[in-house]
Amino acid sequence: MFYRNMTLSTMAVSASMGVMNSLLGKLTTLMGEKYRKLKGVRNKVASLHEEFSSMNALLVKLVGMDELDVQAKAWRDQVRDMSYDIEDCIDDFMHDLEVKGATTGFLKKSAERLKKLKVRHQIANKIKGIEARVLEVHERRIRYNLDEYKPTSSIVHIDxxxxxIFADAAGLMGIDTPRDELVELLTDQGQELMVASIVGFGGLGKTTLASEVCRKIEGQFTCHAFVSVSLKPDLPRLLQNLLLKLTREQSFESSSLDELIRNIREYLLNKRYFIIIDDLWDTSAWDIIKCAFPENNNGSRVLTTTRIYSIAAACCSRSRGCVYKMKALTxxxxxxxxxxxxxxxxxxxxxxxxxxxxxxxxxxxxxxxxxxxxxxxxxxxxxxxxxxxxxxxxxxxxxxxxxxxxxxxxxxxxxxxxxxxxxxxxxxxxxxxxxxxxxxxxxxxxxxxxxxxxxxxxxxxxxxxxxxxxxxxxxxxxxxxxxxxxxxxxxxxxxxxxxxxxxxxxxxxxxxxxxxxxxx
Structure with a gap:
């Protein structure tokens, strides 16, 4: 899964959060010295800047209310849509006015002048339309007379x-008993590769428990690594990450899945390794990941975590006794x-x-x-x-x-x-x-x-x-x-x-x- 944050000119910035800083900044730019000759446009922009500044103060407060009525939500959404439109409009306007390279010659200067006049006319018409929309929703604000948030003037430090809670997990989260039980399970077995699994409800601390187990016994192994799978895993990226943590050498991004599995197996072949595969959501991902772990009879161990018992059991198919069920805190x-x-x-x-x-x-x-x-x-x-x-x-x-x-x-x-x-x-x-x-x-x-x-x-x-x-x-x-x-x-x-x-x-x-x- 790939996550892309859109640029502010296209991103739907949440009006309910009062995030109009970028828009207000661009309106301020249009009122600046660079655009001083666009008098008609600048006056309209100044009016819009004042109105949107006032709206921003109110939007910030609306989010602090647990419940908004239908009118408040409609007003918020309309303001948000207007902010998108006017920001796109400004971006287009600034782009069209930008003169690329030196302007020489009478014909070229004339062409640029006509272009600016045309663009100015277009932006003025667009702003007129936005002004009309602002007036339509203006009355909705009257019923909300709220104070603007004022941020603290001091720096907040870490508590x-x-x-x-996180630095001393074993002492504060009651994790010492399950940790010791898992350590005993993982270290009292034979030399064959063993897979154990922690299963439990989300928020019980499965990842923390796995980390504590790793910290306790990692010294007994030649190498160790911890990787998270997640709901929709990118398996090539995950295996690249695993290889990097094991070898400390960056692998090529173009490596195929088969090549990554082969490289991991070759590295682990003669080693006693301990690998944690955190947050498994389906057996199909495990069926691919497990191919990277050679059964080398060196006492290697793999520990998985999951919320789903059937997946935990599938990971430990050779020994159902290797599934550890997380319990709530006492x-x-x-x-x-x-x-x-x-x-x-x-x-x-x-x-x-x-x-x-x-x-x-x-x-x-x-x-x-x-x-x-x-x-x-x-x-x-x-x-x-x-x-x-x-x-x-x-x-x-x-x-x-x-x-x-x-x-x-x-x-x-x-x-x-x-x-x-x-x-x-x-x-x-x-x-x-x-x-x-x-x-x-x-x-x-x-x-x-x-x-x-x-x-x-x-x-x-x-x-x-x-x-x-x-x-x-x-x-x-x-x-x-x-x-x-x-x-x-x-x-x-x-x-x-x-x-x-x-x-x-x-x-x-x-x-x-x-x-x-x-x-x-």
């Missing part, structure tokens, strides 16, 4: 409690994870919040992802916020959440985000499942797309970094790599959270996801 481990994230330790919960916290915790059903999401939502919040969350979760279900209810939990966390963070999080919908996203690249992309608000005394990179850190603190994104100072250098989006983001992206027509023809 060490949020990093602790009450004690749930409490430890929940209270450590909110208060720093299990014993630091204020008395007035104990009963509310226990009620909320019961709704999470011992699922780590649900606990982390809700506890990050409640960190440093007053009692009314706890009561709001308890009431919201109570309307959803009574414990033991299903996958759809897990999405509702994450949706609750999404709706609690400030509007500017919602926009930045939606942008992550362009990345593939399980993709490692580098912070430096992401911050530059946010800035280039116009998602970063200007704040006095802070440059754009500092503001973007604050956005990134706050998303980490709220556990909307998960840290992957950190430096010695605790700064997060890369992140990943959990696949269930990615489902929520994608649903929002589709609803707001924010970006387009393109699926390429499978290569295998």
């Amino acid at each position: 060490t409690r949020a990093l602790a 009450d004690n481990d749930s409490r430890k994870l929940f209270f450590s994230r909110i208060f720093g330790s299990e014993d630091s919960c204020p008395t007035e919040l104990e009963d509310i916290s226990i009620d909320i915790l019961k709704k999470c059903g011992g699922i780590p992802l649900a606990i982390i999401s809700i506890s990050s939502l409640l960190a440093d919040q007053p009692k009314p916020k706890f009561e709001y969350v308890r009431k919201s979760l109570g309307c959803m279900f009574d414990g033991n959440p299903t996958l759809d209810q897990m999405r509702q939990i994450l949706d609750l966390s999404f709706r609690d985000l400030p509007n500017h963070l919602k926009t930045c999080l939606l942008y992550l919908g362009m990345y593939p499942e399980d993709h490692e996203i580098y912070r430096s690249d992401l911050l530059r992309q946010w800035i280039a797309e116009g998602f970063v608000c200007a704040i006095p005394r802070l440059d754009g990179e500092d503001v973007a970094l604050s956005y990134f850190n706050e998303l980490i603190n709220r556990s909307m994104i998960q840290p992957v790599d950190t430096d010695n100072n605790g700064e997060v250098l890369s992140c990943r989006v959990h696949d269930i959270m990615l489902d929520v983001i994608r649903s929002k992206v589709e609803e707001d027509n924010f970006i387009s996801v393109l699926k390429t023809r499978k290569l295998c």
Whole structure:
């Protein structure tokens, strides 16, 4: 699957997020010195700039409302459509006015002058049409008298409690017992190649458990690697990634599937290897991947993770006893994870919040992802916020959440985000499942797309970094790599959270996801 973020001139920027920075910037350009001779057009553009600036302030606030009535949604959608049209119009106008090369000679100058007059007339007519549409929807705004969001003027730093969840997974997530059981299973067998599988509900921590097992026993093997498959895998790319992690040498992009399998088999043939294949969704992908693993009687091991028992059983067809079923966290481990994230330790919960916290915790059903999401939502919040969350979760279900209810939990966390963070999080919908996203690249992309608000005394990179850190603190994104100072250098989006983001992206027509023809 290939994900392409469209350029701002064609991308359907979400009006509900108030993302009109690019449009407003182009309107400002048309009012600038370069286009000073286009007086009639500039006056109309100035009027549109003022109107769209006002609309932008209101759009930012609309997204903060849990429910919008039909009129509000219709107004939002019409403003969004107008923003697309006028931005396309401006792009065409600027392109047509651009004079390529030196203009010499009377005839050429005359031709260019006539061209500009024609283009000016065309742009004026287009703007008249857009002005008429603006007037048609203007009355819809009167009923919404809302304040504009004002961003904080200080830099947000990483909350060490949020990093602790991922940095000390074995201690905080109750994963030590299943880890030790799996280690025993993988190391007490013979010298034949053995495939084991972890199976469990989404959000239970299968990937974390597999990572902990790898960290515990990787020293016993000549080489090891961890690769994620995802729902719609690009198998040639996946095997290229596996070969790179094993050999540390970049393979050619043009390598065929057969060639990649042959190269991996040749590299592993005489080695004792440990490979983790994370997030399998169907047996057909496994049937191809497993061809890369030679049965060399060196005590090699392969560990897979999946949500589906039949796939786990198929991976371990020679020994059904090698399927490990993930369980929900115990009450004690749930409490430890929940209270450590909110208060720093299990014993630091204020008395007035104990009963509310226990009620909320019961709704999470011992699922780590649900606990982390809700506890990050409640960190440093007053009692009314706890009561709001308890009431919201109570309307959803009574414990033991299903996958759809897990999405509702994450949706609750999404709706609690400030509007500017919602926009930045939606942008992550362009990345593939399980993709490692580098912070430096992401911050530059946010800035280039116009998602970063200007704040006095802070440059754009500092503001973007604050956005990134706050998303980490709220556990909307998960840290992957950190430096010695605790700064997060890369992140990943959990696949269930990615489902929520994608649903929002589709609803707001924010970006387009393109699926390429499978290569295998």
